[in-house]
Amino acid sequence: MDYKEITLMINHEVEPFIADILNELGANGIVIEDSLELQKGRIETFGEIYELNPADYPDQDVRVKCYYSQFDYNDRLLTEIEQAVYSLHDVEVTRFEISTAAIKDADWENEWKNHFHAFKASEKFTVVPSWEDYQAEDDEEVIQLDPGMAFGTGDHATTSMCLRLVEQYVKPGMSVIDVGTGSGILSIAAHRMGAAPIRAVDLDKVAVRVAEENFAINHCQDAIETDTGNLLVCETETRDVVIANILAHIVDLMVDDAFNLLNEDGLFIASGIIDEKEKLITDHMIAAGFKVVTVMREKGWVAILARKVQ
Numbered sequence: 001m002d003y004k005e006i007t008l009m010i011n012h013e014v015e016p017f018i019a020d021i022l023n024e025l026g027a028n029g030i031v032i033e034d035s036l037e038l039q040k041g042r043i044e045t046f047g048e049i050y051e052l053n054p055a056d057y058p059d060q061d062v063r064v065k066c067y068y069s070q071f072d073y074n075d076r077l078l079t080e081i082e083q084a085v086y087s088l089h090d091v092e093v094t095r096f097e098i099s100t101a102a103i104k105d106a107d108w109e110n111e112w113k114n115h116f117h118a119f120k121a122s123e124k125f126t127v128v129p130s131w132e133d134y135q136a137e138d139d140e141e142v143i144q145l146d147p148g149m150a151f152g153t154g155d156h157a158t159t160s161m162c163l164r165l166v167e168q169y170v171k172p173g174m175s176v177i178d179v180g181t182g183s184g185i186l187s188i189a190a191h192r193m194g195a196a197p198i199r200a201v202d203l204d205k206v207a208v209r210v211a212e213e214n215f216a217i218n219h220c221q222d223a224i225e226t227d228t229g230n231l232l233v234c235e236t237e238t239r240d241v242v243i244a245n246i247l248a249h250i251v252d253l254m255v256d257d258a259f260n261l262l263n264e265d266g267l268f269i270a271s272g273i274i275d276e277k278e279k280l281i282t283d284h285m286i287a288a289g290f291k292v293v294t295v296m297r298e299k300g301w302v303a304i305l306a307r308k309v310q
């Protein structure tokens with residue numbers, strides 16, 4: 001299958017919102033090349049475990065690349081992306097350029113591989129591309145991933161905050177449902193923390209297939225049940241933990257179902273929420289009966305951990 005690559009040049013103020021906009025419009029494999037990344041140099045605490053290549057980054061502003069399969073792409077998308085960017089409230093758009101290129105399947109894979117390298121996503125978890133050799137330290141939990149067209153390499157703030165919350169709060173024997181599993185990364189992390197049983201669902205059939213492949217790569221395919229599913233709509237089994245890294249307005253739709261599905265003292269880990277939507281979600285959680293335990297913030301995103309109290 002061939003792909004269409006859309007390249008955007010935007011100013012920094014637009015960056016926190018761009019993944020949200022592109023995800024909404026069905027993009028896969030979003031790559032953000034921020035000129036400021038180069039200035040940061042090598043990792044401090046969490047981040048990529050290799051030197052950044054200056055050739056991969058623009059001299060200024062932010063370059064964003066995203067990919068659509070030939071079946072999902074149409075020319076209207078370009079106008080829709082432009083309209084969404086210029087409709088952002090309180091964001092001054094000083095640069096917006098958009099271009100497209102057709103790329104072959106094999107080129108897409110190579111392009112993707114150029115951007116995905118081993119990196120430390122949290123205290124415990126290091127994410128390593130399945131094609132890379134990596135020598136783990138004793139206390140390191142390595143998650144091997146081939147994200148393909150699914151979201152979730154772990155380097156996006158929304159995913160890495162979830163990894164840190166999973167690491168801190170998910171305990172052996174807890175039952176988990178991972179809604180919007182994408183690459184399956186959060187289910188693999190929950191499995192490594194000893195959670196069982198685990199169910200991973202996604203609306204997107206491609207994500208479900210990619211997640212299954214990643215479960216096999218990480219030898220946990222028998223421990224994680226995978227299925228297509230729309231939020232918690234058809235879920236009947238109660239859980240100790242509900243995880244959802246989607247987008248605020250979608251998370252908002254599942255707050256009451258999460259409360260009803262959780263066991264007493266159960267945890268709801270919700271991410272994919274932009275700063276501006278934090279209050280909307282925490283207000284809804286509190287109204288549903290949750291106690292907000294902790295809120296993590298990074299790069300304009302928040303992840304919330306709430307507990308069901310009765």
Ligand SMILES: C[S@@+](CC[C@H](N)C(=O)[O-])C[C@H]1O[C@@H](n2cnc3c(N)ncnc32)[C@H](O)[C@@H]1O
Nearest residue numbers: 151152159180181182202203204207230231245
């Ligand atoms: C931002 S990605 C998160 C992937 C991964 N869990 C992570 O944390 O990196 C959101 C995922 O939610 C899925 N999704 C979107 N709407 C959904 C819905 N209504 N029900 C289930 N999954 C949904 C998308 O297909 C996508 O794979």
